[in-house]
Amino acid sequence: MATVNKNLSVYDKATIPNANGLRFGIVVSEWNSEITEGLYSGAIEALLDCGAQESDIIRWDVPGSFELTFGAKKMIKSLKVDAVIAIGSVIQGETKHFDFVCDATAQGIKDLNVTTNVPVIFCVLTDNNMQQAIDRSGGKHGNKGTEAAIAAIKMAVLGS
Numbered sequence: 768m769a770t771v772n773k774n775l776s777v778y779d780k781a782t783i784p785n786a787n788g789l790r791f792g793i794v795v796s797e798w799n800s801e802i803t804e805g806l807y808s809g810a811i812e813a814l815l816d817c818g819a820q821e822s823d824i825i826r827w828d829v830p831g832s833f834e835l836t837f838g839a840k841k842m843i844k845s846l847k848v849d850a851v852i853a854i855g856s857v858i859q860g861e862t863k864h865f866d867f868v869c870d871a872t873a874q875g876i877k878d879l880n881v882t883t884n885v886p887v888i889f890c891v892l893t894d895n896n897m898q899q900a901i902d903r904s905g906g907k908h909g910n911k912g913t914e915a916a917i918a919a920i921k922m923a924v925l926g927s
């Protein structure tokens with residue numbers, strides 16, 4: 768059965784590998800920056816809480832979620848990172864643009880996971896409205912950035 772309203776910020780530290788010595792890249796979309804900055808804060812806090820060093824976390828910004836794939840690809844090629852977190856927020860508007868951006872972003876990140884040896888974590892909120900995004904970037908449903916950081920640590924260890 769699907770988990771209903773799982774709080775995205777809850778994790779059991781005892782079950783998470785120590786992230787000390789692992790290197791993380793974080794690519795952040797500038798669109799809906801009030802949301803993506805909340806996701807970034809959640810991710811950073813969890814990485815540090817689990818033992819990652821600040822000097823081992825590299826942030827790059829890209830204009831929108833559509834550009835996350837290229838940013839993550841370039842990061843994997845230019846830097847030695849153990850995992851990349853791709854952070855974005857796409858909010859439904861009046862046109863089909865939402866669907867194209869969401870599809871391309873999800874497919875692009877999936878393709879990187881298939882074709883490179885560095886895991887790329889999908890930390891992209893795809894919401895019907897701003898309130899849903901607020902609720903998931905440090906609001907009542909927790910922070911998807913936290914969930915993404917925990918996934919990044921687990922996948923970095925799996926890939927190392």
Ligand code: INI
Pocket residue numbers: 796798799830831832833834855856857858859860864865868
């Ligand atoms: N990009 C987002 O990250 N979120 C959005 O909500 C959004 N909307 O609504 O248009 C968005 N569009 C920009 C897109 O990601 C690209 O940056 C743009 O198309 C240039 O390639």
